[in-house]
Every structure is written in C-alpha cells, then in structure tokens.
Amino acid sequence: MVRDIGIHGNLFGGTMLSWIDEAAGSYAAQICHSPNLVTVKIEEVVFEKAVKAGQQIRIYGEVAAVGNTSITLSIEARKYNVYSTDESVVCRTRIVFVRIDEGGDPVPVPQLVKDRYNK
Numbered sequence: 001m002v003r004d005i006g007i008h009g010n011l012f013g014g015t016m017l018s019w020i021d022e023a024a025g026s027y028a029a030q031i032c033h034s035p036n037l038v039t040v041k042i043e044e045v046v047f048e049k050a051v052k053a054g055q056q057i058r059i060y061g062e063v064a065a066v067g068n069t070s071i072t073l074s075i076e077a078r079k080y081n082v083y084s085t086d087e088s089v090v091c092r093t094r095i096v097f098v099r100i101d102e103g104g105d106p107v108p109v110p111q112l113v114k115d116r117y118n119k
C-alpha cells in the first residue's frame with residue numbers, strides 16, 4: 001500500500017521487517033506447538049531489490065536450527081508477479097526465537113521438535 005512506501009518510492013525497510021517478524025513468529029509458533037515465543041535476534045538483513053506500491057510479497061521460512069530453548073529460521077521475502085507467477089527474492093535474513101514461560105523465562109522447545117530438525 002502507498003502508506004508503506006518511504007521517501008524514495010520504495011517499501012520502507014522497517015515495514016518489511018515488521019512483516020517478516022510477524023510471519024516468522026507465526027511459523028515458529030506452529031513448529032514449536034506454542035504461541036509463547038519472543039524474537040531474540042534478527043540477523044543480517046539484506047534488502048536485495050526494491051519493492052514498489054501494489055507489488056505482492058510472499059514470505060517463506062525454513063528451520064535452520066533448533067537449540068534447547070531457541071529456534072532459528074531462515075527467511076526469504078519474495079516479490080510475486082500475479083501475471084507470470086514468477087517470484088524473486090527481495091530480502092533475506094535469519095531470525096532467532098526463544099520459547100518462554102508465563103514469567104518470560106526461556107523453556108525448552110518440545111523434544112519432538114528437536115528430534116525432527118536435529119538429525
């Protein structure tokens with residue numbers, strides 16, 4: 001949307017980061033079978049291509065690592081062309097989430113998740 005565009009006519013980077021954090025957090029919650037996750041780190045973020053108003057963005061993630069209480073996702077945001085269905089990467093990063101209890105302290109990711117991804 002036009003409201004998401006910065007002064008150079010491109011999507012504002014902070015807006016893209018917000019979308020990535022939200023999408024990745026949702027995916028991490030599904031993987032960990034828990035909504036109680038916080039973002040502890042967003043690694044290097046590379047904005048490879050400009051995004052303009054009206055373009056569609058798809059955000060993809062895959063599990064890069066599962067620790068004791070943390071999960072690291074590799075993220076790609078891609079521009080999607082509705083005519084051709086082509087996709088091209090516009091932004092890449094990795095995000096680390098930590099599973100927490102009600103007091104905000106780290107708690108282990110379920111063993112079945114560790115077993116699934118740490119082979």
Ligand SMILES: CC(C)(COP(=O)(O)OP(=O)(O)OC[C@H]1O[C@@H](n2cnc3c(N)ncnc32)[C@H](O)[C@@H]1OP(=O)(O)O)[C@@H](O)C(=O)NCCC(=O)NCCS
Pocket residue numbers: 038039040041066067068069070071096098100104105106
């Ligand atoms: C996430 C948080 C609970 C971790 O607390 P902590 O005291 O550092 O806990 P620990 O040292 O036991 O680390 C817990 C896990 O976080 C990981 N971690 C902590 N700091 C990290 C960092 N800078 N980079 C990557 N991983 C980190 C640890 O490696 C550990 O993972 P593991 O159990 O899989 O090995 C705490 O830092 C926090 O509440 N941060 C704020 C989160 C938040 O509000 N996010 C929203 C962004 S505004």
